[in-house]
Structures are given as structure tokens and as C-alpha cells.
Amino acid sequence: MAMAGVIAYGAAAVVTVADVLGRRIGLPIEGVVDLVQLFVVTGAWLAMPYAFMSAAHVSVDFLLALMPDSLAVALRLLAAALTLGLLALMLWQGFLTFQTRTMFGDKSQQLGIPVAWYWYPLLVGLAASMLGVLLELHQALKRTPDHE
Template sequence: MMGVILKRSAMALAMVGGVLLLTAIGMSLVSMLGRRLFSTPITGDIELLQMLVAVTVACFLPLCEVNDRHIRVDIVATLFPARLNRALLAISHLMLALVSALLVWRTALLAVDSLDYGAQSVQLGIPQWIPQVAMLPGLALLGVCALHKSVLQLTGDAREAATGGERP
């Protein structure tokens, strides 16, 4: 049940990321065409693109984890017994959960500092805390998904670990 909830949450967040990515692509296209055809690009397009891509990446990470689609080198894994491979996967998911928690903590502190000091983007004056806060849900969900995957690997529930809790 928890796997299904996490998978649906990750999918919803990835959909938000997809909309943000399409927005970034559209803005870049309009800016490039404006630059080439009319000599009037969108002011601050690079700033906006950087902010949108940062939030977008954070939105896609939980889906990548819940589907276990991170890049993994399995060259030597075939030499190990299944139990050892499960333990190594559990450790890797747990480490990702810890790194995610660290990223949530530090990004939240960065957002608070940006708010306190009134940090803004150079060209457009967009408060920097806005994209920083927008990254937090994706990073937090990444940690929860990684922790769930770690528990599944430790308990040996390989079927649920592979399908994300959905029945085949």
C-alpha cells in the first residue's frame, strides 16, 4: 500500500516537473526566436531557465527512485549471491535517503537565508527563496521513496521492490 502511495505521489510530482520542463522549453524557444528574428530576447531567460530546470530535476528524482531507475553498475553484482546484492541495494537506497535528508535540510536553510537577506536574481530580481522552496517537496519525497526501497530490500520483498507495490 505504501508503495502505491509513493508511486502515485512521485508520478504527480513528475507531472508537475514535466509541465515546468515544457514551460522552460517553450520560453527558450520564444527567446531564441525573438533574439534571431526581432533582436528582442526574453529578458532574464537564462535566469528563469536555471530556476525552472533546478525545480524540474528535483521533481523527477522521486519517480526515478520509486521505479528503481537510477544508474547502477552491475558488472560485479552478477558475481555476488542474491542476498548480498539485496543488502548492497538496501545500503545504497539508505545512503540516498540520508543524502536526500541532508539536501532537504541544507536547501531549507538556504531558502531561509535567502529570504532573510532578500537575495534576488541579478536581472529579474526574483527572490531566490522561491525556487529553493519549490525544490523541497521533490527532495523530501526522494528521501521517503529511498527509505521505503531500502526497507523493501532488507525485508526481502523483491516483488514489491520491483513493482513499487502494484500487482502485476
């Protein structure tokens, strides 16, 4: 999934460069804004689960290293639980917005791409991110000391 996100970012770059070069010779790419927006949204939301699964997101680890293991694990569990709750809220509200936008048949401005195609990667990425957080939570629970 992350590779698809990287490919989408690459596609955004290629379309942008091709449009810039095409404009110099009078052949701009029609709908470049719609395409770049779709590729960037896809790239961001499909790459995000990888960040959760590999713990590559921003964290304040240097403080955790100074704490007793039991407190550090408890804080990691709390952070994972809060993150999971926020992602669940985002997925729920995102799905409700997706339903509303698709119910009215919204389309992109230049190419008329159905707006649903902008929402699919967001919803899939949020759901997969939740799985990534659950995996991180599972790892934190495995590290919990039995006795201290």
C-alpha cells in the same frame, strides 16, 4: 510531481526557443535567464523522486546478479541507507541555506523573482526523494530471504 518536472523542462525549452525567435525580430524575452534557471531547477528536483521510486537511477546491477541473494540484498540496503543519509544531509543544509537566502530577501538578477521560488522545488524534491528511497528500502527488505 514528475509530470510537473517534465512540464517545467518543457517550459524552459519553450522560453528559450521563443527568446531566440524573438531576438530575430527584435522582441527578446526579458528575464529569459531567470525563467530558464527557475524552470530547470524545478524540473530537476521534481523529477528526481520519480527516479528513486522507480529505481531508474544509475546502479551497477550486473555485479549484484553475480552475488548470492543475501549479499545483493544487503548491498542494496546499504546503498539505500547511505543514499537516505546523503539526502537527509542535503535537505538539512538546503533548508539552512534557504533560510539564510530568504532572510536577506535575495531575488533573481533580471526579474527580481524571490530566491525562495528557486528553493521550494529543491526542498520538496529532496523530501520526496527521501520517501522514494524509503519505499525502495522497504521493497529491498521484503525481498530479504528468511533462510539461505
